[in-house]
Amino acid sequence: MNKFHRYDFATKGYISKLKEAAEGTADVADLIPASASVQDALSEIRxxxxxxxxxxxxxxxxxxxxxxxVKGRSADTVDEKEAAWAVARRRVIVEAPVGGRNAYDQAA
Incomplete structure (x- = not known):
């Protein structure tokens, strides 16, 4: 498990809540704890x-x-941003280099 797994879990939850709020199936108030979870997880990464x-x-x-x-603004770049996120996520979470972060986590 690398240092980003907690952050990744929090961001995926927040992204899911944002999508639900955009579709009108979730309350916008549900976004606050999800956002706080992302910020908390990010603050632990060094x-x-x-x-x-x-x-x-x-x-x-x-x-x-x-x-x-969710705020009713333009959604033109959502697909582009999602694709860029998926590529970056794959490099850091899925294809994490052996010996780099993995060795750090094993030592901890």
């Missing part, structure tokens, strides 16, 4: 390398585009 930063930035951009949809 020592970001370039791919880590790209993942965090892509996640923030995707969340912002979904938030804009």
């Amino acid at each position: 020592d970001l390398n370039q791919q880590d930063r790209e993942y965090v930035e892509a996640t923030a951009a995707y969340i912002k585009s979904l938030s804009d949809v």
Whole structure:
């Protein structure tokens, strides 16, 4: 398990809530604890390398585009932001390099 798993779990939950709110099937008030969970998980991450930063930035951009949809703003870039997030997530979460973060987690 790498340092981003808690963050990844929190962001996926928040993204799910944002999509539900955009569809009108969830209360906007449900977004507050989900957002706080993302911020809390992110605050625990230290020592970001370039791919880590790209993942965090892509996640923030995707969340912002979904938030804009919830707020009734343009949804033009949601698919583009989602694709960029998926690529960055795959590099950091799914294809995490052996020996890098994995060795760190095993040592902890």
